[in-house]
Amino acid sequence: MSGILNSGITIVLFLAILVVLVLVHEFGHFVVARLSGVRVHEFGIGFPPRAARLGSDGETEYTLNWLPIGGFVRLEGEDGDSDDPRSFTRKSFPVRAAILVAGVAMNLLLAFLIFTLIAAALEPNADARVESVVPGTPAAAIGLQPGDLITAVNGQSFPYFDAQAPTSYTLAHAGDRVTLTVRTMSGSVEQIPVTLQDQAAVNAGRGALGITARIVPGSIVQRSLPAAIGVGADRTLQACGMIVGALGQLVTSVASNPGAAPPVSGPIGIAEAVGTVRTEAPPVVMLWLIALLSANLAVVNVLPFPPLDGGRIVVSALQTATRNRISATLERATYFVGFMLLFGFLIWVSYFDLVRGGIGS
Numbered sequence: 001m002s003g004i005l006n007s008g009i010t011i012v013l014f015l016a017i018l019v020v021l022v023l024v025h026e027f028g029h030f031v032v033a034r035l036s037g038v039r040v041h042e043f044g045i046g047f048p049p050r051a052a053r054l055g056s057d058g059e060t061e062y063t064l065n066w067l068p069i070g071g072f073v074r075l076e077g078e079d080g081d082s083d084d085p086r087s088f089t090r091k092s093f094p095v096r097a098a099i100l101v102a103g104v105a106m107n108l109l110l111a112f113l114i115f116t117l118i119a120a121a122l123e124p125n126a127d128a129r130v131e132s133v134v135p136g137t138p139a140a141a142i143g144l145q146p147g148d149l150i151t152a153v154n155g156q157s158f159p160y161f162d163a164q165a166p167t168s169y170t171l172a173h174a175g176d177r178v179t180l181t182v183r184t185m186s187g188s189v190e191q192i193p194v195t196l197q198d199q200a201a202v203n204a205g206r207g208a209l210g211i212t213a214r215i216v217p218g219s220i221v222q223r224s225l226p227a228a229i230g231v232g233a234d235r236t237l238q239a240c241g242m243i244v245g246a247l248g249q250l251v252t253s254v255a256s257n258p259g260a261a262p263p264v265s266g267p268i269g270i271a272e273a274v275g276t277v278r279t280e281a282p283p284v285v286m287l288w289l290i291a292l293l294s295a296n297l298a299v300v301n302v303l304p305f306p307p308l309d310g311g312r313i314v315v316s317a318l319q320t321a322t323r324n325r326i327s328a329t330l331e332r333a334t335y336f337v338g339f340m341l342l343f344g345f346l347i348w349v350s351y352f353d354l355v356r357g358g359i360g361s
Contacts, residue, residue: 010275014267015068017274019045021107021294022070025301028106030073032099034060039076039086046071075099079335080319081328089328093320100309100316107298111239114291116232118161120225122284124217125157128166137210138194144211145185151218152181159221161235161288167215170208174199217282239295247299261352268353306338 023045033040039059044050046065054062077087088096128150133139151157153169170178175198182190196208223231249263265273270293277285302310315334319326 006275006279010271010278013278014271014274017290017293019068019070021110021290021297024106024110024294025103025297026071026073028102028104029075029099030060032102033073033075033088036091036095036099037086038088038091038095038099039084040073041076042072042074044072044074079328080326080331093316096316097313100313101302103309104298104302107294107301108236108240111291111295111298112232112236114232114287114294115235115239116228118284118287118291119159119221119223119231119235120228121220122287123221123223124160124282124284125151125219125221126160126162126165126215127151127218128211128213129216130211130213132212134206134210137206138196138208139210142180142192142194144182144209147185149183149216149218150180150213151183151189154178155181157218157221160215160217160284165215167209167213170196171202174202174208217284235291236295239292240299243296243299247303261355262349264349266346266349266353268350269356272353305342307335307342308338311335311338 026043030040030043041059042061042063044063044065045054047067047069048065049067050063051066052064054064056062075088076082076084077089080089082089084090088099091099130139130144130146130148130150132146133144150166153166153173156169158165158169164172174196177193177195180192180194182192184190194209197206197210202208246264253260253263274286274289277289301308304310304314306312306315312335315326315331319331
């Protein structure tokens with residue numbers, strides 16, 4: 001029963017995150033559409049069938065729908081067919097492009113704000129909890145014991161979400177004499193000098209210090225707001241770059257071996273990651289994951305593939321270039337085919353998610 005309950009909590013949390021990220025995305029479309037004079041018929045939480053009408057501001061209906069997998073805005077003429085002067089299709093290409101890209105911008109903004117909040121006030125230092133000590137190594141020589149906590153090396157601590165954790169630092173200083181700040185199991189804090197093993201030992205897989213360790217959260221990193229903003233911007237760009245890299249690996253994998261498991265996760269794999277973070281990581285990691293997923297949604301939606309926002313921008317550009325010679329029927333057919341291909345891709349990648357484990361396995 002506990003396994004079923006745990007899986008249920010994970011699914012609910014995953015759906016809540018998905019709804020928030022998609023609503024933020026759709027809110028971007030909504031705001032820019034209204035500011036541009038486009039008629040917005042509906043702003044929906046979830047997908048139809050409709051569960052309740054939440055209200056109206058005289059033009060836009062706000063609705064709650066039964067399928068908790070995101071949200072939507074329904075614009076006049078968004079399918080390319082309308083005589084209303086306030087329709088989406090009647091606006092100039094720059095206006096249509098601004099409306100379409102606004103969702104991507106909102107997801108990037110959300111990722112940036114979360115990364116900045118973490119950097120400013122929530123990020124712990126990365127401490128290394130000793131789990132085992134290899135006999136005959138520098139760690140054994142200075143008396144490190146399982147349970148001891150290495151909080152700094154040469155007086156330097158390491159932010160939790162930076163790649164260079166204490167173990168990485170020691171590997172980079174193989175053969176050097178360094179000073180470890182160690183909090184022992186008794187609670188005392190000691191400054192312990194040690195000469196690390198040389199590069200040959202590191203290359204042989206014996207490590208620099210001679211321990212196995214687990215990174216755990218320590219004291220909170222202190223950053224000024226300008227520094228936190230810089231870190232937030234850098235991490236947003238890094239997240240986008242990581243996602244672009246993953247998409248490139250996906251294309252390479254599919255082209256070289258279509259039957260192999262893809263190097264990306266679908267909804268099931270992402271839900272499983274949410275569950276793992278919920279049960280095994282400090283709460284701040286969940287915020288970091290939400291920021292990463294928001295950046296992911298932004299990058300994916302800007303791809304030039306119908307019916308994603310990037311694909312709709314391409315279609316709008318073609319309509320402008322051909323002076324609207326692309327019929328509404330052809331436009332709708334293009335979006336339908338694109339949607340079916342995306343749906344098929346999600347089924348395909350979800351199969352491999354299930355093979356790899358699935359929620360609660």
